[in-house]
Amino acid sequence: MRLEEIQVALEAAADISNHHEFVIAGSLSVLGYVDPPPEMMSMSIDIDFYPLRDPGRALEISTALGEDSDFHERNGYYLDPIHPELPVLPQGWRERLVEVRLGKVTAYFLNVNDTAISKYARSADHDFRWLEAGYDAGILRIDMIEASARFTVDYPEEKDKKKIIAGIALHRAAMKPDGKLAKELLAFLHHAKPEEIVSADIDDTIYSGKIIWTGEQRAVQRMDNGTLVIHATEAWTTMPELSQYHHIRYTDGEMTLE
Known part of the structure; x- marks a missing residue:
């Protein structure tokens, strides 16, 4: 995915809703940091979004522009509605949104280090691939992510915190002095699935x-x-x-x- 594709989707959303400001979260938030990003960080075809001033309209918009819609069939990607309170995110994430003007709309991309917290919270295979591509490219900052995870996230349950801290520890253990990841060690740790x-x-x-x-x-x-x-x-x-x-x-x- 590229910024111009985000623009096409959001301008279509603006035509439907008369809203012109949208928040972009999930994997494609990396486009607010760099375009083009590493391929492994931008393979998603679903754009997690909501209108900045009216989050409740996201579901209505996705009826026309969401999965299996005509828009999806024509373009190969679609808008996926989210709610601002749904992801596990650190305090202050709204103040760190990255503003990008795209034609007649404005996108506010989630800061990539805040996105990383939600990726660790879910910990699916594709989330780890996104995180590891971000570390190897020098996009993600593990010290910042760990500090946020330990001190500024309101966790639904203690097990959520443990999962995130364990994921960060896995990457820190495999991180070389230049910030890149030692691939063989990383593969071993993924296979071992240690609790600590x-x-x-x-x-x-x-x-x-x-x-x-x-x-x-x-x-x-x-x-x-x-x-x-x-x-x-x-x-x-x-x-x-x-x-x-x-x-x-x-x-x-x-x-x-x-």
Whole structure:
């Protein structure tokens, strides 16, 4: 999807509703940040939207321009109505909307880092693909996303917070210093589906458990309580053995392997 396609859909919505300002959320909010975006972030054909001044009209508009409509058949994409209170979003998201003028309409795109929170909340495979493309392209900011997730989201239930924090921890564990993701480690973590991931504290800690993955500059250890610990190994002179139980001790940043 491209901005010009968003414009076509919203101008059609304006003709029907006489509204000329619309909020765009979901995957295609990335178009408010960059056009063209990474392909994996803009593959969606449904445009999550609502009229800025009258959110209740979104359903009416989608009757003519939504899924399986003539508009959908002609263009290959469609408007998908949402309500502003529906997504799990951090406080202040309205103030961070990105305004883009498109012909006779104005689109207000959800900030991509706010969109990321809702992606983690849902955690479907395609949500993770969107997030990972955003990190690799340098579009998403994991520190900002994590701070929002921990301190500025009103969660419906505690399990929603745990899901989001776990997803962020997965990506942080696989993130290289340049912000890109270590693909092999990322694939392993997705397959393992851990409930909790932590990065090793190198001040004064001992970790005991089996080494379940090793790769370039990383080792993954499963603790006795099931937690996965990610060790940065680039400075290690001795590597732990895969599938063996190890005690890994840190003292003032120095590692001892037992």
